[in-house]
Amino acid sequence: MKESLTDKVTSLAKRRGFYWQAYEAYGGVGGFYVLGDLGTKLKDNIVRLWKKMFLDKYGFIEIESPTIGPYVVFEASGHVGSFKDAMSECLKCHNKYRADHLLAEQGIQVSESTRLDVLEHLMNENKILCPECRQSSWRVTAFLTMFQTNIGPYSENIGFLRPETAQGMFVEFKQIYESNRGKMPLGVAQIGKAYRNEISPRQGLIRLREFSQIELEFFFNPNNNSCEYLHQVDDIKMNILDEKKVARGDEIPYRLSAKEAIDKGYIIQPWLAFFMALSQKFLNELGVKSEFQRFKAKLEGERAHYSAQTYDQEVLTEKYGWIEVAGHAYRQDYDLKSHTLKGSIDMYVVEELKEPMREKKTLAYVNSKRVKDEFNGKASEIFVEISKYDPKTLAQKLNEVGKIELEGVVLGREYFTLKEVEETISTRKFIPHVVEPSFGIERIICATLEHAYSERENRVILSLKEDIAPYKFAVFPLVKKDGLDEKAKEVFNMIKAEGISVLYDDDGSIGRRYARVDEIGVPNAITIDYQTLEDDTVTVRKRDTWDQNRVKISEVLKT
RNA sequence: GCGACCGUAGUCUAGUCUGGUCUAGGACGGGAGCCUGCCACGCUUCUGACCCGGGUUCAAAUCCCGGCGGUCGCACCA
Numbered sequence: 204m205k206e207s208l209t210d211k212v213t214s215l216a217k218r219r220g221f222y223w224q225a226y227e228a229y230g231g232v233g234g235f236y237v238l239g240d241l242g243t244k245l246k247d248n249i250v251r252l253w254k255k256m257f258l259d260k261y262g263f264i265e266i267e268s269p270t271i272g273p274y275v276v277f278e279a280s281g282h283v284g285s286f287k288d289a290m291s292e293c294l295k296c297h298n299k300y301r302a303d304h305l306l307a308e309q310g311i312q313v314s315e316s317t318r319l320d321v322l323e324h325l326m327n328e329n330k331i332l333c334p335e336c337r338q339s340s341w342r343v344t345a346f347l348t349m350f351q352t353n354i355g356p357y358s359e360n361i362g363f364l365r366p367e368t369a370q371g372m373f374v375e376f377k378q379i380y381e382s383n384r385g386k387m388p389l390g391v392a393q394i395g396k397a398y399r400n401e402i403s404p405r406q407g408l409i410r411l412r413e414f415s416q417i418e419l420e421f422f423f424n425p426n427n428n429s430c431e432y433l434h435q436v437d438d439i440k441m442n443i444l445d446e447k448k449v450a451r452g453d454e455i456p457y458r459l460s461a462k463e464a465i466d467k468g469y470i471i472q473p474w475l476a477f478f479m480a481l482s483q484k485f486l487n488e489l490g491v492k493s494e495f496q497r498f499k500a501k502l503e504g505e506r507a508h509y510s511a512q513t514y515d516q517e518v519l520t521e522k523y524g525w526i527e528v529a530g531h532a533y534r535q536d537y538d539l540k541s542h543t544l545k546g547s548i549d550m551y552v553v554e555e556l557k558e559p560m561r562e563k564k565t566l567a568y569v570n571s572k573r574v575k576d577e578f579n580g581k582a583s584e585i586f587v588e589i590s591k592y593d594p595k596t597l598a599q600k601l602n603e604v605g606k607i608e609l610e611g612v613v614l615g616r617e618y619f620t621l622k623e624v625e626e627t628i629s630t631r632k633f634i635p636h637v638v639e640p641s642f643g644i645e646r647i648i649c650a651t652l653e654h655a656y657s658e659r660e661n662r663v664i665l666s667l668k669e670d671i672a673p674y675k676f677a678v679f680p681l682v683k684k685d686g687l688d689e690k691a692k693e694v695f696n697m698i699k700a701e702g703i704s705v706l707y708d709d710d711g712s713i714g715r716r717y718a719r720v721d722e723i724g725v726p727n728a729i730t731i732d733y734q735t736l737e738d739d740t741v742t743v744r745k746r747d748t749w750d751q752n753r754v755k756i757s758e759v760l761k762t
Numbered sequence: 763g764c765g766a767c768c769g770u771a772g773u774c775u776a777g778u779c780u781g782g783u784c785u786a787g788g789a790c791g792g793g794a795g796c797c798u799g800c801c802a803c804g805c806u807u808c809u810g811a812c813c814c815g816g817g818u819u820c821a822a823a824u825c826c827c828g829g830c831g832g833u834c835g836c837a838c839c840a
Contacts, residue, residue: 217772223772227813230831231830232830232831281840286840290838299763300838402763402837403763403839509840660801662801681799682797682798683798684797684798711802711803712800712804713799714802714803715802715803716802717800717801721801733799742800
């Protein structure tokens with residue numbers, strides 16, 4: 204089989220030091236990798252571009268929270284439940300299956316909390332057949348895809364390495380919200396490592412056990428979910444496979460703008476649609492053209508436990524086909540609600556209504572004179588009891604049943620004065636809803652490299668956009684003599700002093716040096732020749748066209 | 763996790779079937795030097811590998827077992 208583009212990129216990545224598998228000195232460990240100099244620079248540049256496009260432009264903010272969290276957090280978030288699968292192993296052929304799936308096929312419903320020994324009993328008693336070898340001999344064990352550790356010296360204090368960065372933003376929501384002076388809607392991002400103990404990590408950087416995420420949690424008021432930026436992405440047509448198309452295996456996408464997709468009902472939240480379009484533009488900026496991108500809906504059964512709608516953003520690769528580079532999920536209020544229920548902080552937000560609402564209501568006040576007159580010594584007791592209710596509730600009860608029952612006394616309507624009042628309501632409490640664009644940085648690096656890779660005259664060219672190229676300039680003396688090399692070093696030092704990433708190379712022929720920097724994506728190569736010594740001009744040679752221009756040294760950084 | 767195939771320098775590979783001549787050969791790459799007036803020229807020189815562990819044998823890159831890793835298929839990917 205012909206070596207695929209993906210394989211070529213992998214081998215280039217290792218040869219030139221973008222990334223490689225970790226722990227090779229010890230035979231390698233699956234699912235872990237190292238970013239080299241070029242890789243870290245590329246990653247930093249990608250992250251910087253993302254921040255510019257998603258945060259700075261919209262005034263959204265960023266936090267950094269711990270990568271280890273206590274058991275309760277992931278219990279509340281639902282991860283302990285849904286990351287732990289009961290795996291049933293066939294003792295004959297040793298294939299493993301989800302126990303609940305096999306039981307469900309036979310119409311036996313079990314819950315997530317069903318004990319393992321009970322599951323095993325059910326599997327064997329009901330003679331569930333192994334799909335592979337048609338035997339029925341099972342052992343049921345748990346497999347937890349979160350990495351588990353202990354916090355402090357006591358083994359019963361279990362902690363987990365976070366399987367997503369998102370929970371940090373949910374658990375800390377109230378503090379984030381307060382310290383940003385109650386802004387709503389509020390976009391909060393976190394960029395960092397997440398960990399999943401994959402059963403079989405494979406495919407290079409595509410499935411890792413430790414990986415980097417960029418996650419943006421966008422908190423908004425569900426009563427006011429219109430997105431003011433939608434018009435900014437009108438020109439972006441997305442390839443969309445909605446739930447219906449996915450369900451029937453239709454691979455031909457709709458081509459729609461965010462607004463059109465909302466209007467047609469394919470995307471149920473305007474903000475979700477906006478971020479999807481913006482994400483497509485982000486990948487465009489990284490050099491992945493729109494025709495190599497699509498958004499594929501997750502079906503109800505495959506969605507995460509928190510999601511009401513999820514679109515995977517996919518990029519076409521030669522070897523692996525469509526790979527997911529980002530997930531766009533409508534998480535509703537699932538997470539904040541869970542943390543409110545289990546934790547000690549209420550994650551609601553108070554909304555000030557633009558148009559205060561006038562609400563009519565009836566209030567009931569007890570006629571104290573009449574009560575005193577008729578109940579004498581018991582009156583003060585009655586007042587204490589009545590004060591437990593507010594006037595609105597009292598009025599409601601009187602309207603519904605015509606009386607108030609207290610300890611040993613029943614007071615009828617005649618003991619109260621009813622007042623009709625109109626109240627102004629200017630605030631309302633709500634738990635924000637969340638849409639989440641979530642990016643896997645390593646996969647984006649793969650997609651970016653693959654779509655930047657090309658070959659010309661048997662040489663490799665990595666056409667990384669200038670914004671994200673690890674090195675912006677390379678400086679070469681045409682030949683290493685007659686003072687050209689000293690002059691070249693001067694230019695090199697000048698650019699370096701500006702804080703711009705730049706390489707110097709005087710080894711071998713000039714053509715060889717161009718070739719070397721082409722394959723790591725340096726967009727500009729500056730050559731110092733004999734004319735430079737006379738008039739301080741140099742040639743700037745462009746990576747993608749191989750065109751050369753003569754410019755003054757002082758102008759060189761403006762190219 | 764299961765199954766099939768595979769594992770020799772940074773990369774590609776010769777050698778493995780049929781154990782010894784392998785102190786493991788080549789090409790590319792990389793370093794140093796020479797050369798070089800614009801797209802991987804040439805020369806000199808250096809660099810560097812049998813995945814790990816155990817077994818069989820007088821002798822293991824080669825045969826056997828286990829582990830680790832890779833690719834593919836199944837399962838998993840919340």
